[in-house]
Amino acid sequence: xxxxxxxxxxxxxxxxxxxxxxxxxxxxxxxxxxxxxxxxxxxxxxxxxxxxxxxxxxxxxxxxxxxxxxxxxxxxxxxxx
Amino acid sequence: xxxxxxxxxxxxxxxxxxxxxxxxxxxxxxxxxxxxxxxxxxxxxxxxxxxxxxxxxxxxxxxxxxxxxxxxxxxxxxxxxxxxxxxxxxxxxxxxxxxxxxxxxxxxxxxxxxxxxxxxxxxxxxxxxxxxxxxxxxxxxxxxxxxxxxxxxxxxxxxxxxxxxxxxxxxxxxxxxxxxxxxxxxxxxxxxxxxxxxxxxxxxxxxxxxxxxxxxxxxxxxxxxxxxxxxxxxxxxxxxxxxxxxxxxxxxxxxxxxxxxxxxxxxxxxxxxxxxxxxxxxxxxxxxxxxxxxxxxxxxxxxxxxxxxxxxxxxxxxxxxxxxxxxxxxxxxxxxxxxxxxxxxxxxxxxxxxxxxxxxxxxxxxxxxxxxxxxxxxxxxxxxxxxxxxxxxxxxxxxxxxxxxxxxxxxxxxxxxxxxxxxxxxxxxxxxxxxxxxxxxxxxxxxxxxxxxxxxxxxxxxxxxxxxxxxxxxxxxxxxxxxxxxxxxxxxxxxxxxxxxxxxxxxxxxxxxxxxxxxxxxxxxxxxxxxxxxxxxxxxxxxxxxxxxxxxxxxxxxxxxxxxxxxxxxxxxxxxxxxxxxxxxxxxxxxxxxxxxxxxxxxxxxxxxxxxxxxxxxxxxxxxxxxxxxxxxxxxxxxxxxxxxxxxxxxxxxxxxxxxxxxxxxxxxxxxxxxxxxxxxxxxxxxxxxxxxxxxxxxxxxxxxxxxxxxxxxxxxxxxxxxxxxxxxxxxxxxxxxxxxxxxxxx
Numbered sequence: 124x125x126x127x128x129x130x131x132x133x134x135x136x137x138x139x140x141x142x143x144x145x146x147x148x149x150x151x152x153x154x155x156x157x158x159x160x161x162x163x164x165x166x167x168x169x170x171x172x173x174x175x176x177x178x179x180x181x182x183x184x185x186x187x188x189x190x191x192x193x194x195x196x197x198x199x200x201x202x203x204x
Numbered sequence: 205x206x207x208x209x210x211x212x213x214x215x216x217x218x219x220x221x222x223x224x225x226x227x228x229x230x231x232x233x234x235x236x237x238x239x240x241x242x243x244x245x246x247x248x249x250x251x252x253x254x255x256x257x258x259x260x261x262x263x264x265x266x267x268x269x270x271x272x273x274x275x276x277x278x279x280x281x282x283x284x285x286x287x288x289x290x291x292x293x294x295x296x297x298x299x300x301x302x303x304x305x306x307x308x309x310x311x312x313x314x315x316x317x318x319x320x321x322x323x324x325x326x327x328x329x330x331x332x333x334x335x336x337x338x339x340x341x342x343x344x345x346x347x348x349x350x351x352x353x354x355x356x357x358x359x360x361x362x363x364x365x366x367x368x369x370x371x372x373x374x375x376x377x378x379x380x381x382x383x384x385x386x387x388x389x390x391x392x393x394x395x396x397x398x399x400x401x402x403x404x405x406x407x408x409x410x411x412x413x414x415x416x417x418x419x420x421x422x423x424x425x426x427x428x429x430x431x432x433x434x435x436x437x438x439x440x441x442x443x444x445x446x447x448x449x450x451x452x453x454x455x456x457x458x459x460x461x462x463x464x465x466x467x468x469x470x471x472x473x474x475x476x477x478x479x480x481x482x483x484x485x486x487x488x489x490x491x492x493x494x495x496x497x498x499x500x501x502x503x504x505x506x507x508x509x510x511x512x513x514x515x516x517x518x519x520x521x522x523x524x525x526x527x528x529x530x531x532x533x534x535x536x537x538x539x540x541x542x543x544x545x546x547x548x549x550x551x552x553x554x555x556x557x558x559x560x561x562x563x564x565x566x567x568x569x570x571x572x573x574x575x576x577x578x579x580x581x582x583x584x585x586x587x588x589x590x591x592x593x594x595x596x597x598x599x600x601x602x603x604x605x606x607x608x609x610x611x612x613x614x615x616x617x618x619x620x621x622x623x624x625x626x627x628x629x630x631x632x633x634x635x636x637x638x639x640x641x642x643x644x645x646x647x648x649x650x651x652x653x654x655x656x657x658x659x660x661x662x663x664x665x666x667x668x669x670x671x672x673x674x675x676x677x678x679x680x681x682x683x684x685x686x687x688x689x690x691x692x693x694x695x696x697x698x699x700x701x702x703x704x705x706x707x708x709x710x711x712x713x714x715x716x717x718x719x720x721x722x723x724x725x726x727x728x729x730x731x732x733x734x735x736x737x738x739x740x741x742x743x744x745x746x747x748x749x750x751x752x753x754x755x756x757x758x759x760x761x762x763x764x765x766x767x768x769x770x771x772x773x774x775x776x777x778x779x780x781x782x783x784x785x786x787x788x789x790x791x792x793x794x795x796x797x798x799x800x801x802x803x804x805x806x807x808x809x810x811x812x813x814x815x816x817x818x819x820x821x822x823x824x825x826x827x828x829x830x831x832x833x834x835x836x837x838x839x840x841x842x843x844x845x846x847x848x849x850x851x852x853x854x855x856x857x858x859x860x861x862x863x864x865x866x867x868x869x870x871x872x873x874x875x876x877x878x879x880x881x882x883x884x885x886x887x888x889x890x891x892x893x894x895x896x897x898x899x900x901x902x903x904x905x906x907x908x909x910x911x912x913x914x915x916x917x918x919x920x921x922x923x924x925x926x927x928x929x930x931x932x933x934x935x936x937x938x939x940x941x942x943x944x945x946x947x948x949x950x951x
Binding site: 142143146149150153154157158165166167168169170171172173174176177178179 | 446
């Protein structure tokens with residue numbers, strides 16, 4: 124007997140509805156998590172993330188070691204293409 | 205807890221590169237779009253094989269989707285990701301590989317599609333070596349992106365990053381599974397799926413390519429760049445999260461709405477419709493969230509072209525996402541499917557949503573990444589108005605064309621006969637609208653040229669050396685358990701409601717990514733597994749047999765010329781369709797179709813029952829010059845098919861691959877070329893006997909005629925009639941000749 128025969132006789136008529144209910148439940152869980160009381164401050168802070176520009180620092184003096192490899196002279200040099 | 209300050213820089217060079225590529229490929233894609241729009245209005249614009257509509261149409265769609273919109277997404281993603289995560293991209297080398305790899309893929313597409321190398325799957329036309337390259341470059345992008353997340357200095361992942369993650373994960377899944385194919389040559393392959401299953405996989409991919417390549421990435425961009433441009437936070441962050449999860453949960457289910465009333469099982473079609481209708485709500489939630497972000501800033505919209513572009517983009521998103529669910533309703537779909545209505549719908553999304561969001565974003569980015577003022581705000585304003593009127597003109601014409609087409613196809617006169625039995629009547633009615641559409645496209649491209657000029661002139665004003673500011677941000681502390689609140693909520697329900705679990709989840713991108721992937725995969729499997737495994741979904745038809753080797757070669761030519769871009773092979777179970785084309789299509793008719801060729805549009809008539817409608821010579825003359833048969837036909841000429849030779853020796857490998865895929869070719873795996881030559885000789889002598897040109901025995905046209913004459917004929921055979929017994933070279937291939945019934949269909 125092939126797998127397709129087994130599946131064909133498995134009476135999966137309600138299959139799609141089961142999936143629908145599962146996903147509605149998942150959505151409800153997410154909705155509760157998002158709308159849960161006490162998270163307003165967190166969301167307020169998160170919503171402002173695109174507007175936050177971290178402070179800029181003047182380029183370090185030539186002798187000072189960078190704290191991040193990405194600001195090594197090679198990486199930091201902005202010679203235009 | 206100590207906060208150690210770290211210094212770092214952003215990589216804006218990669219942003220500049222993607223930005224330029226966005227413009228260049230956008231212009232190319234739109235110019236090809238204008239050319240094929242003109243080809244519909246006047247077929248004389250089809251200039252030879254390389255520039256014929258069937259080969260250029262996929263070039264247009266691929267260029268606009270993957271080259272223009274793709275590069276736009278990468279531009280915005282590279283800029284916003286670094287800033288939202290307060291980290292430089294994980295690896296400059298990976299960024300470079302991503303950029304150059306993606307551009308090479310686009311060049312490969314531009315070089316192969318006009319030569320007819322295609323898998324015949326919409327938006328997945330590129331052949332297997334390019335598909336592998338796409339997968340590799342996408343993985344490079346993913347490593348770079350997730351590596352940046354791992355190095356971030358901001359604990360919370362802003363919602364834009366969620367949209368990027370969902371896009372990266374889902375596109376990888378879609379691309380890999382829809383493109384599974386067995387190579388039959390360096391640039392030729394056959395899909396491992398056939399017929400109904402192939403159609404299902406294709407539209408699972410096709411719909412979700414729109415969702416996860418053109419929608420979710422751009423929503424991520426919207427959630428970052430709109431607040432930046434308006435200088436205020438998104439209207440509701442909670443709504444943005446609900447927007448995200450509902451889209452991820454629902455989008456993946458909606459694909460079957462592209463296959464209503466086809467041979468797809470009814471349950472899958474209904475499921476696709478229901479989820480599509482539900483999608484309206486989150487989509488409009490997102491649109492409202494975008495527009496309300498401008499609350500209190502509407503006065504800026506008047507002055508700022510960036511915000512103008514954003515407002516129209518989000519409005520177009522709202523229109524397209526209202527129309528999508530509406531089109532998925534079966535009764536509406538019955539009218540709209542195969543018509544220009546769908547083309548209008550797609551262009552509202554592409555020109556309005558993707559195009560305008562890209563323009564707004566780039567105008568906002570130009571002064572920042574080139575570190576100088578925008579060359580001309582006035583030109584940007586003119587660009588906005590040109591493009592807006594271009595969309596209006598385009599949309600008005602093509603929506604009208606779509607509805608006109610749909611209504612004419614289904615019209616009956618008072619005697620109960622088709623009112624427009626000749627397909628060409630419906631085509632002719634659309635020509636004025638095709639001209640208006642081309643004019644709209646021209647306006648849009650005019651705006652695009654101003655856009656390019658503004659980019660060029662701004663770039664020329666750039667400083668001799670770009671300043672690379674050093675940014676400082678606190679290092680991310682290792683993830684530790686949340687400090688217990690002074691008054692911890694008691695009880696399971698209270699702890700659940702405090703949602704600390706969700707907070708932790710958001711901060712762990714691995715878990716988050718896995719959950720997103722699971723939502724997509726589980727939803728896909730709920731639809732895919734039954735479609736593939738329940739036998740009753742595709743009842744077998746005893747008289748349906750594999751194509752003969754020559755017909756297979758002809759089918760490959762049909763694919764090479766992109767005939768499926770204009771002709772469907774799927775008769776829906778409507779009276780107006782069965783009256784016009786014949787018996788409606790059955791799932792079991794396509795079990796050997798690797799890939800399926802149902803098509804999605806009828807610029808010309810359906811060909812599912814083309815076999816036997818006309819004599820062989822009719823097809824030869826029609827392909828040589830369609831207007832010699834149907835005076836006002838807009839179909840391109842294919843004279844090269846009467847001179848190009850059939851690659852008989854190459855047929856064997858193709859038959860062998862088909863056999864590997866389970867097509868019962870029997871003895872044909874040993875002598876396919878001989879069988880093909882024998883069938884070709886019979887057809888060629890028949891054509892000569894009908895008064896046609898002699899010496900076509902080894903010409904491509906004979907293979908194409910063999911294929912066309914086979915289409916839809918299997919179900920009319922009884923088991924008593926001899927089917928095309930493939931293994932037997934002496935058995936004539938089914939090449940019935942006959943006359944066409946009362947409903948002619950030259951296009």
